[in-house]
Amino acid sequence: MANKIKKIFGIDLGTTYSAVACVDEHGKSVIIPNAENQSITPSVVFFDGEDVIVGDVAKENTKLYPNEIVSLIKRSMADPNFLFEYKGKDYRPEEISAYILRKLIKDAEQELGEKISDIVITCPAYFGINEREATRLSGEIAGLTVRQVLNEPTAAAIAYGTMGNSEDKVILVYDLGGGTFDITMIHAKPDAIDVICTGGDKELGGKDWDDRMIQYLVDEFQVTTGCKDNILEDIDIWQELQLTVEKAKKTLSQREKAPILVTYHGERAKIELTRKKFEEITQDLLDRTISLTHDMLNEAKRKGYHAFDDFILVGGSTRMPQVLLRVQQEFSSVKPKLFSPDEAVAKGAAIFAWKLSLNDELSRRVTEYTEKHEIALSPLEIPEEIAQAVADEAGFTLEAVKYSKMAIRNVTSKSFGVLALNQDNEDRVVNLVLKNTTVPTEITDSFGTHVSNQETVEIKIMESDVSDKEVKPENAIEIGTAILSLPPNLQIGSPIEITFLLNGEGRLEITAFEVIQARQVSVTIDTSSVIQGEALEKAKERSRKLVVY
Numbered sequence: 001m002a003n004k005i006k007k008i009f010g011i012d013l014g015t016t017y018s019a020v021a022c023v024d025e026h027g028k029s030v031i032i033p034n035a036e037n038q039s040i041t042p043s044v045v046f047f048d049g050e051d052v053i054v055g056d057v058a059k060e061n062t063k064l065y066p067n068e069i070v071s072l073i074k075r076s077m078a079d080p081n082f083l084f085e086y087k088g089k090d091y092r093p094e095e096i097s098a099y100i101l102r103k104l105i106k107d108a109e110q111e112l113g114e115k116i117s118d119i120v121i122t123c124p125a126y127f128g129i130n131e132r133e134a135t136r137l138s139g140e141i142a143g144l145t146v147r148q149v150l151n152e153p154t155a156a157a158i159a160y161g162t163m164g165n166s167e168d169k170v171i172l173v174y175d176l177g178g179g180t181f182d183i184t185m186i187h188a189k190p191d192a193i194d195v196i197c198t199g200g201d202k203e204l205g206g207k208d209w210d211d212r213m214i215q216y217l218v219d220e221f222q223v224t225t226g227c228k229d230n231i232l233e234d235i236d237i238w239q240e241l242q243l244t245v246e247k248a249k250k251t252l253s254q255r256e257k258a259p260i261l262v263t264y265h266g267e268r269a270k271i272e273l274t275r276k277k278f279e280e281i282t283q284d285l286l287d288r289t290i291s292l293t294h295d296m297l298n299e300a301k302r303k304g305y306h307a308f309d310d311f312i313l314v315g316g317s318t319r320m321p322q323v324l325l326r327v328q329q330e331f332s333s334v335k336p337k338l339f340s341p342d343e344a345v346a347k348g349a350a351i352f353a354w355k356l357s358l359n360d361e362l363s364r365r366v367t368e369y370t371e372k373h374e375i376a377l378s379p380l381e382i383p384e385e386i387a388q389a390v391a392d393e394a395g396f397t398l399e400a401v402k403y404s405k406m407a408i409r410n411v412t413s414k415s416f417g418v419l420a421l422n423q424d425n426e427d428r429v430v431n432l433v434l435k436n437t438t439v440p441t442e443i444t445d446s447f448g449t450h451v452s453n454q455e456t457v458e459i460k461i462m463e464s465d466v467s468d469k470e471v472k473p474e475n476a477i478e479i480g481t482a483i484l485s486l487p488p489n490l491q492i493g494s495p496i497e498i499t500f501l502l503n504g505e506g507r508l509e510i511t512a513f514e515v516i517q518a519r520q521v522s523v524t525i526d527t528s529s530v531i532q533g534e535a536l537e538k539a540k541e542r543s544r545k546l547v548v549y
Contacts (some may be wrong), residue, residue: 005394008118008147008357008375010155010349011104013097013135015074015179017316018043020342021350022112027396029159029347029354034107040342041107043178045099047086048093052548054103059243066239072207073425075179078130080529087493092531093537098141102548105144118145120353121346124180125151126200126413128463131480132506134530141531141539147356149505151410152177153184154195155348156314158408160339168173169309170196171217174336176289176323177315179205183293185300186307192407196305197436199296199413206249206317212281213245214238218273221262224269231264252278254321257511279322286322290330296535299436299467311336314344356406361390409504411436416508417476418501419460420447429462429471433499436467442501448493449486457484457496459512459521482523484512 010029012019017040020032030158031039046058047068053061062069068086076082076093078345083090105116123135132149139146152437153173160171168189175182186193216232218241232238244260251258257274272289302304311334313324317392318341342345365386370377377383382402391401415484449457462477484496501507511522531539 005390006118007114007116007355008120008152009105009116010150010351010353011101011120012122012152012155012348012411013074013100013138014040014043014345014347014351015072015177015207016043017041017178017342018100018104019346019526020108021343022108023354025395025498027400029350031343031346032108034104035110035431041100041104042071043100044069045073045096050546051367052099052546054100054548057549062243063236063237065473066235066429071103072135072179073097073098073100075128075203078134079399079528089542090145094137094531095134095141095543097138098539098543099162099546099548101138101142101144103408105142109175116144118147118353118357119168120148120150120349120356120418121146122150122152122155122349124175124202125153125195125198126180126202127506128414129416129508130529131202136533136538138477141536142372142539143543146351149350150186150349150533151182151184151195151198151413152197152345152506153182153314154186154408154410155352156312156339156344156352157184157188157193157348158185159344160310160312160350166227168305170305172293172308172331172334174289174293174313174318175200175315176313179203179207181289181292181315183296185296185351187305192409194438195410196303197296197299197413199209199292201288201292204285205315206320208285209249209317210242210245211281212285213273213278214241214249216273217241217245217260217262218275220271221264221267221269221532224271225264225267227264227267229264231262234264237264248273249278249320253321272527275321282322282450286326289323290326293330303436304400308334311338312380314339314341316341328360344433350526352408355404355406355408358390358394358396358401359474361394362401362405363388365390374429410439412439412441412502412506415464415471416502417464418447418460418469418498419462419473419478421450422470427473428431429464429473429476431464431466431469431471432498433502434469435465435468437502439506440501440503442499444497444499447496447498449490449496450492452490452492453488454486454490454492454494455488455512456486457512458482459484459498461508461510461523480508480510480531482510482512482521484521485519486514487517487519490516538540 010023019040041055042059044058046053073096138148171186173184181204184198185196248258252275391398415431415435416433422428459482462476463479497513499511
């Protein structure tokens with residue numbers, strides 16, 4: 001792609017492994033290897049004095065420096081209670097994730113010999129507003145421009161071939177990664193990709209299989225040696241077992257058994273873990289993914305989708321034989337396909353990023369064209385001469401450039417509403433935007449003042465996993481607050497109109513309008529659960545000063 005057209009890169013910021021990709025000069029999405037010549041980088045961060053080490057070296061040092069190493073940080077995104085303390089400084093999940101991004105970008109720049117500034121980052125479809133904002137801020141702390149936060153299953157579907165597919169098909173994407181699980185239905189059309197429904201659990205992934213293995217080993221060690229200690233209280237043993245079970249899990253994907261040696265305070269136990277036992281102790285975890293898949297399929301039926309054409313499995317944890325076998329048994333009508341588990345998401349993000357970069361250039365040139373010729377064109381109207389000029393400059397075919405205008409329509413994985421009183425004077429969450437609504441969307445609902453002469457209205461904005469119009473407060477979380485000042489002498493029940501505007505990335509804007517004297521308040525949800533203000537600026541400053549290896 002010529003220098004005049006800005007290149008945007010795709011990043012899969014994973015729980016256990018991360019990757020970066022781009023579209024090359026041949027129009028193919030490719031993974032950019034890291035400095036160790038590997039396609040994926042462990043999402044492990046090692047604070048080593050004044051330096052930060054990310055990836056394989058950090059992972060290899062886990063046993064030696066357990067208190068200086070952070071892993072699985074994605075599971076703590078937007079958790080206000082998570083702080084990693086090192087040398088008197090507190091690090092939030094967004095900042096630690098930024099170091100992973102910096103490692104990926106630094107290695108990619110060295111490999112390609114060019115500067116990288118703009119990226120698309122993926123996240124689980126089931127991430128809420130807070131987690132998505134935290135993901136975006138990670139890129140900002142890393143000194144990057146995050147053009148979009150894209151759902152991982154959508155990225156995987158794009159990589160699967162839907163961008164240039166002339167067929168009309170419905171695809172189910174089962175994404176079981178190291179720390180999260182998503183199940184998403186996507187309708188791929190020649191001119192659009194429509195996400196129909198999504199579901200999942202952001203705290204269900206390969207790490208949970210590892211934890212079950214560790215507990216089994218601890219129990220067997222105690223039976224074999226007679227030791228009554230909880231050996232996991234020894235952080236060195238815990239870290240060693242983490243590495244041991246990861247290797248054993250890979251062994252069990254190829255063989256029927258894996259011998260494991262557990263050593264603690266001079267006691268040793270050789271434990272033979274069979275694939276049968278492994279599958280037995282993790283059966284309920286796999287059952288959970290199947291249950292969530294059926295929940296999502298039921299949602300899809302309510303939207304008129306009763307079948308699917310393709311079933312693809314992505315995410316490193318889908319390599320476990322039990323996953324493919326169980327999915328085949330449960331959904332026998334369509335044969336599931338294991339599709340590039342480690343690379344599909346990053347490659348799809350790169351294709352989406354390529355689409356953005358071409359759209360930017362097309363939009364710029366169409367604007368110049370319309371101003372020059374004093375005409376008006378719709379967003380999808382591209383004069384042939386402009387499309388051909390961009391194709392020639394970018395090194396792609398004319399059809400590919402035109403196809404970059406293809407629409408990608410997502411859905412919200414959460415419901416959003418406000419806290420209000422019902423007719424029985426009980427608190428209820430009234431959802432304006434329901435889960436699996438196509439975004440962007442704008443919804444307005446009417447409410448009334450609670451008492452006469454009310455001076456202000458406190459609008460509590462709530463998020464939930466429930467698709468119902470009304471939800472009990474305990475089934476939702478508060479993600480923001482807006483205060484609307486009211487004119488004097490209003491009667492009880494005076495109308496207040498509240499509008500929710502949810503954009504394609506999942507960012508929410510709220511407007512409250514008092515009808516009598518047309519008073520209004522607007523707020524974009526930026527919650528205290530993500531890093532902000534002085535803490536954000538300090539994180540940016542530290543990131544600029546620290547060397548990441």
